[in-house]
Amino acid sequence: MAAGASPDRRIDAAIAARTDAYFNRTRSIVQRFGDSQVTYAVFLRRPVVSAPRLMLDWLAEVAQARQTDFEIEVMHPEGTWVGAGDPILYLTGSFVALADLETLFLQKLGAPCVAAHNAYQMCLELPKTGFLAMDARHCAGADMAEMMAYAASVGSAAAQQEGAKGFIGNANDATAHWFGAPRGFGTMPHALIGYAGSTLRAAEMFHETFPEENLTVLVDYFGREVTDGVAVCHRFPELAAAGRLAVRLDTHGGRFLEGLDPAASYAVLERHAPGAIRRYRSETELRHLVGTGVSASAVWKMREALHTAGFPKVRIVASSGFNTQKCRVMAEARAPIDIVGTGSFIPEIWSETYATADIVAYDGKPRVKIGREFLLRHNGERKRQGGAVG
Numbered sequence: 001m002a003a004g005a006s007p008d009r010r011i012d013a014a015i016a017a018r019t020d021a022y023f024n025r026t027r028s029i030v031q032r033f034g035d036s037q038v039t040y041a042v043f044l045r046r047p048v049v050s051a052p053r054l055m056l057d058w059l060a061e062v063a064q065a066r067q068t069d070f071e072i073e074v075m076h077p078e079g080t081w082v083g084a085g086d087p088i089l090y091l092t093g094s095f096v097a098l099a100d101l102e103t104l105f106l107q108k109l110g111a112p113c114v115a116a117h118n119a120y121q122m123c124l125e126l127p128k129t130g131f132l133a134m135d136a137r138h139c140a141g142a143d144m145a146e147m148m149a150y151a152a153s154v155g156s157a158a159a160q161q162e163g164a165k166g167f168i169g170n171a172n173d174a175t176a177h178w179f180g181a182p183r184g185f186g187t188m189p190h191a192l193i194g195y196a197g198s199t200l201r202a203a204e205m206f207h208e209t210f211p212e213e214n215l216t217v218l219v220d221y222f223g224r225e226v227t228d229g230v231a232v233c234h235r236f237p238e239l240a241a242a243g244r245l246a247v248r249l250d251t252h253g254g255r256f257l258e259g260l261d262p263a264a265s266y267a268v269l270e271r272h273a274p275g276a277i278r279r280y281r282s283e284t285e286l287r288h289l290v291g292t293g294v295s296a297s298a299v300w301k302m303r304e305a306l307h308t309a310g311f312p313k314v315r316i317v318a319s320s321g322f323n324t325q326k327c328r329v330m331a332e333a334r335a336p337i338d339i340v341g342t343g344s345f346i347p348e349i350w351s352e353t354y355a356t357a358d359i360v361a362y363d364g365k366p367r368v369k370i371g372r373e374f375l376l377r378h379n380g381e382r383k384r385q386g387g388a389v390g
Contacts, residue, residue, distance in 0.1 A: 015100055037362070039091065043086060043375065044085075048081075049082070052113075058104070071093065112148075118323075118324070119167065119346055132317075133149060133167055133171065136171060138343050138346075188216075190221050246339070247316060248341070249320075253292050268304070277290065317338065361377075
């Protein structure tokens with residue numbers, strides 16, 4: 001497109017390049033044989049939490065560029081539960097203006113709705129624990145990172161309505177606004193500890209550089225979670241006493257936390273949550289309770305060590321493999337986790353993110369392909385949230 005092309009022409013060119021070819025061809029055919037007023041029903045094939053804002057904002061931009069209006073009826077407002085196959089919204093407008101948009105508006109709806117549901121479930125499983133969204137590095141670019149942060153904030157808000165603490169923020173500045181924060185949270189990666197040569201020295205370097213910041217220290221780099229964690233507490237007793245110090249457990253699944261083995265892991269839970277291991281457990285549940293990596297017994301072991309050393313206000317941040325099932329097991333073991341850092345689970349199960357749209361009316365006359373009659377609007381159906389955009 002030439003440098004002097006109008007904004008609407010540039011938008012049309014970008015849409016045409018990124019949409020499916022048959023939608024572009026359909027637009028050309030409708031332009032030749034005459035426009036029609038159409039209504040799309042937009043839905044997902046699995047239960048989700050409604051997260052349509054990114055789609056709606058984009059449609060508003062396109063409507064303005066194309067000098068048209070789209071009428072949108074949102075049947076399930078943001079943050080509400082949606083059943084499988086239940087239309088999240090109905091979208092009405094010129095077929096010429098809408099025909100080539102389906103690929104792109106579905107991209108902006110499906111993934112956020114599924115991710116919002118994932119975030120919602122996690123928050124409900126550990127309602128007294130804060131969550132930190134650390135998914136950006138698991139995303140396929142900035143657009144996906146934006147969708148996942150938005151989705152986590154929607155799922156979190158839905159869980160907060162049911163009494164959960166929810167997400168307290170995320171890990172980067174660009175999407176922190178979704179959590180009402182001016183910037184992302186986080187202190188150090190494993191790379192800084194490797195650079196410093198010791199966990200304690202990495203903590204010192206961080207504090208010297210950012211003295212006003214709270215300090216969260218990764219303690220698994222050298223396999224001395226307890227030893228190094230307590231050493232950092234002794235080095236910064238004022239931060240520890242003020243609740244400004246935390247240890248982050250990120251032990252990988254190839255080994256136990258320092259001081260634990262299978263027998264010691266069972267013993268820890270016998271002291272703190274015996275009921276959690278006295279009923280039938282699947283292999284995965286047992287691993288979350290007493291296995292390698294960041295297990296419930298590992299969290300309790302760390303909490304014991306901090307209390308014994310005189311640092312009851314030092315918080316525990318747990319990461320590594322947290323999903324809904326792991327959160328549920330941690331809750332049953334009453335694991336004393338202050339914050340969960342979750343990454344890959346928010347955008348997990350990508351095959352379930354597909355949103356779908358079917359036209360259900362042409363010029364006001366109901367018509368849909370056989371088998372999708374359930375998408376038709378019924379007389380008297382309540383308009384829950386809507387209006388024209390453009």
